[in-house]
Amino acid sequence: MSTTTVKKPVRTGKYTWNGAMITRTVASYGVALLMFFPIFFMILTSFKTELQAIAVPSLWIFEPTLENYTEVQERSDYFSFAWNSVVTSVGSTILGLMIATPAAYSMAFNPTKQTKNILMWMLSTKMMPAVGALIPIYLLCQKLGLLDNVFALIIIFTLMNLPIMVWMLYTNFKEIPSEILEASRMDGATLWEEFRYVLLPLAMGGLASTGLLCLVLSWNEAFWVLNLTSANAGTLASLVASYSSPEGLFWSKLSAVSVLAIAPIVIFGWFSQKQLVQGLTFGAVK
Amino acid sequence: MAFLKLQNVDKYYGKLHAIKGVNLEIENGEFIVFVGPSGCGKSTLLRMIAGLEVINGGELILDGKDITTTPSAQRDLAMVFQSYALYPHMTVEDNMSFALRLAKVDPAEIQEKVEKAAEKLDLTAYLKRTPKMLSGGQRQRVAIGRAIVRSPKVFLFDEPLSNLDAALRGQTRVEIAELHRELGATTVYVTHDQVEAMTLADRVVVLRDGIIEQVGTPLDLYDHPKNRFVSQFIGMPQMNLLPADFLPAVAEGSAEVGIRPEHMKAVGAEGAALSGVVELVESLGNETLIHMKIAGKHQIIVRQYVRTELKIGDTVGVEFDASRVHRFDSEGLAL
Numbered sequence: 001m002s003t004t005t006v007k008k009p010v011r012t013g014k015y016t017w018n019g020a021m022i023t024r025t026v027a028s029y030g031v032a033l034l035m036f037f038p039i040f041f042m043i044l045t046s047f048k049t050e051l052q053a054i055a056v057p058s059l060w061i062f063e064p065t066l067e068n069y070t071e072v073q074e075r076s077d078y079f080s081f082a083w084n085s086v087v088t089s090v091g092s093t094i095l096g097l098m099i100a101t102p103a104a105y106s107m108a109f110n111p112t113k114q115t116k117n118i119l120m121w122m123l124s125t126k127m128m129p130a131v132g133a134l135i136p137i138y139l140l141c142q143k144l145g146l147l148d149n150v151f152a153l154i155i156i157f158t159l160m161n162l163p164i165m166v167w168m169l170y171t172n173f174k175e176i177p178s179e180i181l182e183a184s185r186m187d188g189a190t191l192w193e194e195f196r197y198v199l200l201p202l203a204m205g206g207l208a209s210t211g212l213l214c215l216v217l218s219w220n221e222a223f224w225v226l227n228l229t230s231a232n233a234g235t236l237a238s239l240v241a242s243y244s245s246p247e248g249l250f251w252s253k254l255s256a257v258s259v260l261a262i263a264p265i266v267i268f269g270w271f272s273q274k275q276l277v278q279g280l281t282f283g284a285v286k
Numbered sequence: 287m288a289f290l291k292l293q294n295v296d297k298y299y300g301k302l303h304a305i306k307g308v309n310l311e312i313e314n315g316e317f318i319v320f321v322g323p324s325g326c327g328k329s330t331l332l333r334m335i336a337g338l339e340v341i342n343g344g345e346l347i348l349d350g351k352d353i354t355t356t357p358s359a360q361r362d363l364a365m366v367f368q369s370y371a372l373y374p375h376m377t378v379e380d381n382m383s384f385a386l387r388l389a390k391v392d393p394a395e396i397q398e399k400v401e402k403a404a405e406k407l408d409l410t411a412y413l414k415r416t417p418k419m420l421s422g423g424q425r426q427r428v429a430i431g432r433a434i435v436r437s438p439k440v441f442l443f444d445e446p447l448s449n450l451d452a453a454l455r456g457q458t459r460v461e462i463a464e465l466h467r468e469l470g471a472t473t474v475y476v477t478h479d480q481v482e483a484m485t486l487a488d489r490v491v492v493l494r495d496g497i498i499e500q501v502g503t504p505l506d507l508y509d510h511p512k513n514r515f516v517s518q519f520i521g522m523p524q525m526n527l528l529p530a531d532f533l534p535a536v537a538e539g540s541a542e543v544g545i546r547p548e549h550m551k552a553v554g555a556e557g558a559a560l561s562g563v564v565e566l567v568e569s570l571g572n573e574t575l576i577h578m579k580i581a582g583k584h585q586i587i588v589r590q591y592v593r594t595e596l597k598i599g600d601t602v603g604v605e606f607d608a609s610r611v612h613r614f615d616s617e618g619l620a621l
Contacts, residue, residue, distance in 0.1 A: 177369060177371065180371045180372075180373060180374070182336075182338050182358075182365075182367070182371065183367060183372075183432075184373070184384070185337075185338070185357070185358040185359050186338075186358055186359075186364060186442075187359075187364075187385035187388060187432070187436075188359045188360075188385050188388045189359055189384075189388055197388075198373060201375045202374065202375060
């Protein structure tokens with residue numbers, strides 16, 4: 001009796017390395033380090049004295065100090081700015097989701113001939129530079145008594161992020177077969193029940209990543225904050241800006257306040273990176 | 287009085303008139319099958335009954351109540367979708383009990399109904415699994431289970447077997463027939479498969495371009511097609527059609543005559559009413575299909591239940607049963 005043996009490919013390690021893979025790996029690490037370097041340098045500078053910070057060539061080994069952080073805390077009320085950042089970004093994210101979700105739902109599941117055009121039109125509003133709308137919005141806020149007001153920032157952040165939110169949710173909802181929603185309707189679900197028990201669990205990933213992205217974008221928004229607020233409604237972005245004064249730049253203090261400003265969102269982003277990446281690659285992998 | 291009644295029902299997609307004033311009466315407990323070529327409007331008509339497509343004209347009456355504009359959720363109909371459309375995030379049990387939970391039925395009663403349906407559909411062992419852990423056939427049964435736990439007024443099936451392989455399709459078809467016999471529920475079933483239509487239906491509705499061509503029992507449609515289209519659509523292989531001048535003896539003022547393959551017989555060429563050249567012989571064991579060409583251009587098929595020695599290129603005569611000849615006028619209507 002003859003037996004046939006089939007040779008299986010032998011894999012020694014986890015990956016079989018080849019030239020192209022090594023090049024790709026080195027290149028991606030290179031790009032990642034290049035992007036991270038300014039942040040790393042900022043963190044480093046925040047632990048230097050002002051004198052060390054302006055030293056040429058840059059100091060890489062020095063005795064770290066926390067004086068910048070204490071001084072920032074003494075000079076300005078970090079927590080009040082941070083609180084404004086939290087309120088405006090969380091508020092605008094919630095408001096944005098409340099508007100974007102029904103909009104994306106209707107476009108994804110009841111499309112008309114104009115749906116694509118509406119989506120393009122929404123996106124086109126992002127093509128205008130923000131400064132183009134500064135004067136009308138400033139005047140509007142002034143007339144309505146909303147200058148230096150958290151509420152105004154929430155509205156503006158929401159409107160600013162809405163096109164992206166609708167787009168992201170639209171592509172996310174598109175992946176859900178409409179027959180599943182129809183099945184729930186046949187099962188007797190009202191619109192709310194259809195949303196609550198069927199759409200929401202299925203679209204959770206998309207809703208989460210959309211929310212996260214908007215949170216990050218609102219947190220980092222500086223243009224509107226600097227132009228429409230001062231002491232009351234200022235967010236961390238305006239706190240950072242306040243350290244660049246006419247008398248000159250104080251590098252190490254500026255670094256310290258910047259680290260403080262980005263720390264919460266970086267930590268938050270670190271924990272939610274899986275959701276974020278998933279949201280941004282929708283439709284790319286099915 | 288009819289249980290489910292469609293009165294002059296219309297559907298437009300923009301300018302396209304998809305369903306053109308359809309009238310149909312369905313009795314309580316009846317199994318109705320919609321068949322037709324793709325794009326004929328059979329699924330659209332079903333979805334209009336379901337409330338998933340807006341009815342643009344006419345009336346839909348269920349159990350004496352006008353439900354033309356009633357939302358799907360309030361129509362008390364259950365639907366089995368082609369893609370099953372199970373809730374992927376719920377277990378089999380939750381899928382099946384979803385409608386009852388929405389209706390706030392007593393949990394003990396829900397439990398009992400789900401268990402009973404699961405037993406009937408052989409799903410008891412899978413109640414705690416999610417749909418993605420099930421095979422295609424099992425998913426299909428969950429979809430059916432989801433419909434039957436509710437005891438709805440009407441069951442709607444939208445090509446439920448088209449995603450299953452041939453063997454499973456046959457088996458599930460038998461199960462659906464048994465289920466219908468057991469439950470006696472009014473059923474509207476859409477398919478493009480005429481075997482499903484012939485075996486399941488009490489009455490078959492043949493649709494073309496948004497119009498009902500004929501409604502009747504499966505055998506009625508087979509034996510007495512009202513027009514050329516139905517004669518071609520029902521029956522496999524199709525009914526043979528020949529211009530009337532080939533068979534003047536039976537044509538009687540018709541433009542075309544039709545004879546089913548099994549009502550024809552291959553005989554010696556001499557003295558036969560028709561003769562042709564064999565183009566292909568398909569021996570299926572139980573039956574033999576002889577494809578031949580008459581006068582060089584009209585293809586016909588003869589079905590016989592004895593095996594044949596005929597070969598491609600042979601000239602052969604054809605005899606037929608004159609009492610089984612169908613006659614169509616120049617408009618394609620049966621005479």
